[in-house]
Amino acid sequence: MNHDPARRDFLRLVGVTVPAGMVLCACGGSGTDAHGGTANAFFAPGEMDFIQAATARLIPTDALGPGGDKAGIPTFLDLQLAGPYGRAERWYMQGPWPTGIDGQGYQLRFTPAQLYRQAIAGIDKHCRGKYQQPFVGLTGEQQDEVLRALEGGKVDLGDVPSKTFFNLLWQNTQEGFLADPAYGGNRDFAGWKLVGFPGPRYNYVREIGEYGKPYQQPYVSLIGRAPGTALAHAGEAS
């Protein structure tokens, strides 16, 4: 099995055409930041700064393992928003657009991509007003304060309710952490190692009756597994 997923497999899974540099960034784990250049599929450089910083606070790096930024979540979000999901291709997007009650669900005209773009601009404006810095320039504590305010629906983002954006960002962040690494997040199985999910394995006929016993096989992705990736629940002796 390849460590680095084959380009064609990656494209098959992502379902969008992405620049070659992006593919390397998605799979290489080289530590270089994508947002410095123009290689991003969706985010503008300033937007990527916000996404890097926010995902690092939502899932911080600590003794249990890498945080959201290091786990490739910014890349995951970038590719998702550039693709059919970002364009709301499967959503019903015909007007009129009256406001409903919570139980009627999403009623905004924004696609997810438009929602991110509008919200990030609004958040940086809010941060410059309140802290004289964009989000990325704030201390960790201040960034958490802003995230909590978004979560509580207390930041004015124009037509986007800040709570709606926060919920979407947090939902997509979890997806990036826990989806198959083929999508660019969950880099080096960071999310799956944290919880102890071995990946899409096919046959547990023998193991299902071995109650209480740790599962021993290596972590695996739809596009292969990393050599030397011992399967151990984070913090547990392998």
Place this chain on the structure above:
Amino acid sequence: MARRMPPVDVVLVGFGWTASIIAQELTDAGVQVLALERGAWRDTVPDFATDHIQDELRYAVRKQIFESPERETLTFRNNASQTALPMRHLGSFMPAAGVGGAGVHWNGQCWRFLPQDFVIRSHTEQRYGKGFIPADMNLQDWGVTYEELEPHYDRFEYLCGISGQAGNVNGQLVAGGNPFEGPRKRGYPLPPLERSASTVLFDKAAREVGFNPFPCPAANASRPYRNPLGVQMGQCTYCGYCEWFGCGNYSKASPQTTILPVLLRKDNFHFRTHCNVTRVNTDSTGKRATGVTYVDVEGNQIEQPAQMVVLCAFAQHNVHLLLLSKIGQPYDPVSNTGVVGRNYAYQITSSVDVFQKERLNPFMGAGALGQAIDEFNGDNFDHGPHGFVGGGYIALWNTGGRPILQHYLPQDAPKWGAGWKKAMHENYLTACSIATHGSVMSYRTSYLDLDPTWRDVYGNPLLRLTFDFQPNELKMSGFLTDKAAQIGRAIPGASIHEKKRQGPYSIVPYQTTHNTGGAVMGDDPKTSVVNRYLQSWDVPNLWVMGASVFPQNAGYNPTGTVGALTYWSAEAMKRYLKNPGPLVTT
């Protein structure tokens, strides 16, 4: 001007479970059958291959195996005083699109309803008195009995290779099975699935509390199986990707793994994909269907003449098509008259999350791998002191441990940040969840009609859903949830989070795809769209399949009963074909 295709004997709208069964039965009877499917062709290889399908993001989260609301959706409101708004992406329920229908993405939880469920109004009146039934509850008998359906349940179970433990064979109780089930004439074709660690915990705890847990009936094959049509299925490998995925292992019963290998070889069967049926056509009398009109993949309007039309689409789509075709009297909730759209019902679910110390490896599972108790389903207990109608099962399903959607965190765990991370680390492998699965009765205030504002891509009005959980259901569900919590507390070292279902009904969080009613069956044309054989009262060469015919919903997953009713109706269709006309006269 619609292009006209050569006529066929029978046209089926949709190509899922019910269409596959009807097609198999009627082609055996010698007629020409054509199925029109709005979605794509798909089969185990290559579409469900395990190195492709085990993808939680693509299928379960981005929902690529389901219908696309972009093309057609419905509008929703809780009650008639609100303005219904479009369901812009899928949430509370997930209708399928594509060959095999929901039979591709279901879990395989394959139950029989209880004998009393089919006669619920007369049974309830007899046991508790007429005054026990709330005035706005449109409770009604089905017009068919469990005894009549038993051979047809049996046929569906043997078609699918159900794994399970019988509890009542010919009136004799069998240890280890469900003691409350209706009598069956023989056991399940396959033994129960292996038990996972969490279902063992549930089993012990339920016994300790004094209940009778049993293995849930599963359309996931516990052994290799060859069904009566000669189609071979493989043994389930407990990979944990059933619901919202196709099975890559030929282990989960679906049209593809049980019927299509035989059906597709027949010269008198054909199907077309990407054909969206928009009308059932009738002649000038309005009493006879002449075929259907559909829109093909290029946007052409095509007329397909047929001697007989069978609606085999998802529950609300059948109702939508009847309303668009102006067949049958639309329901009027103010006067409680009319039938099309009447008695929409759903399911009420809740859960009790359990946090304990033993490693459970939740990712080893199967869609219908579960232990359940049935003490509080249907009328298996005295409802007198409780003052509600209905019930449900309580089960611990171990369907899989897919990490985005299938993780459980304690109530006090932080929602994000380092605390969330720690809680994920500490609970993913050891937490489990007990589910309650409750019935929903039909009410004057729960119905389907056409929306006045929003339209689908074909220019037709969207279907409008008006629905809320009523006090009867919330009370019943609360009662069930308390019983589930009792079991949860009996698990050693457990702390629990009791998640009661609260009103009002929201279309946002996924609950279940067990939408029922709107074209219900019965003995009275004033309160039903189809007779007890699922034949339209108004248009005798039109038939309606699926859960849209349930007069109200019982406390079980619907597919077993949908399968049984389809076989029951197929037998009636064979009689009809020899001597066309209404099978029930009024």
